[in-house]
Amino acid sequence: MKDASPTLRFGLAANRLHHETYGAALFKWLEQSAAGIRELGIELYTVGRTYDAIDRSGLLAGHAGLIRYPFGRAGGLMKLVARVTEGRDGVRPFDGAIYLIDPVDPSSIFPEALALxxxxxxxxxxxxxxLMGAIEWVEVERLSQGLATDRALDPIFDFSSQTLALIAHDALKDQMVAYAAKHFDLLSRFEARVGTGTTSGRLNELAWSRGWPKDQPWVRPYLSGPLGGDAQIAELVLEERCQRVIFFEDPHVARQHEADIQLLERAVRxxxxxxCCIASPAVADKWAEAVKRR
Structure with missing residues (x-):
């Protein structure tokens, strides 16, 4: 008999814009995903006001996995950072964090938000x-545990009408090429792919080696990140001409064009x-394996 999967634990926070009034992003997420959260028994370690907003809404009424953390100003986000990094009291670390960010809220660039x-x-x-990423990720977790596809979410997973951006920092370009090789058929289902500088060139070489027509780029190339490629793709996102970004970020090096990276992430938000945006190879691989099950 297969062992039961361990309980999923996520940190949860939302900036004021996303929880202040009913109809905000937090509530739209729960309207779509509350059933999946209950089905999986996900524990949501939720920062102060975000918890209060969920409690008032009744969308997770009776769910034992809704757990209150302090207000952000009292260290709630700091606690999420610590629990993502390492477990405590014999409990393993959080499985991730959902932080619905208002890109013009100053708290979104506080040290604890960036550290998370x-x-x-x-x-x-x-x-x-x-919001799109939060809805999708609950479905990814469901599919990863072998549960039935939620057909109501088919539009989110209709890649034939979506554009995907593929970007990687220097130390992770080899991993991006390996990722694309492993999931080539899935990534080819997108209507179009775009990328920056060297990454797009290497991905096109891969595609041509796999039989993609050599007179057509598999990835439409833009400038390198430091020369403005991130900003070009940010504009596509803002114009709703690019729906997904897979950006293998290297968290261990200082980046002279950090502002451009933040610009792209801000556009997504x-x-x-x-x-939505995925920022690490491990997460991108889990997403791809789950989506293949649809």
Whole structure:
């Protein structure tokens, strides 16, 4: 008999814009995903006001896995960072973090917010910061545990009308090529793919070696990141011409074009219900394996 899967544990927070009024992103997520959260028994370690908003909504009423953490100003986000990094009291670390970010809220660039993202990437855990990403990730977890596909989410997974951005920092370009080789058929289902600089060139060489027509780029190339490629793709995202970004970020090096990287991530969060971003090889691989089960 197969052993039961361990309980999934996620840190959860949302900026004020996303929980202040009913109809905000937090509630739209729960309307779509509450059934999956209950089905999986996910524990949500939820920062102060975000917890209060969920409690008032009744969308997770009776769910024992909704656990209150302190307000952000009292260290709630800091506690999420610590628990993503390492477990405590014999309990393993969090499996990731869902932080619905308002890109113009100053708290989204506080040290604890940036550290939460960085530690998720460092430890290969999902850092989900948009409504589309949060809805999708609950389905990824369901599919990873062998549960039936939620057909109501088919539009999110209709890649034939979506564009995917594939980007990797220097130390992770080999991993991006290996990832694309492993999941080539899946990634080829997208209507189009775009990428920056050297990464797009290497991915096109891979595609041509796999039989892709040599007169057609598999990935439409843009400038390198430092020369403005991230900004070019950010514009595509804002215009809703790019719905997904897989960006293998190296969290261990200083980056002279950090502002451009943040610009791209901010663009994804502006169109929160229409775009999402995956930032590490481990998370991207789990996403791809789950999606193949659909």
């Amino acid at each position: 993202k960085r530690q998720c990437i460092t430890h290969g855990r999902p850092f989900v910061s948009t 502006v169109v929160t219900d229409k775009a």
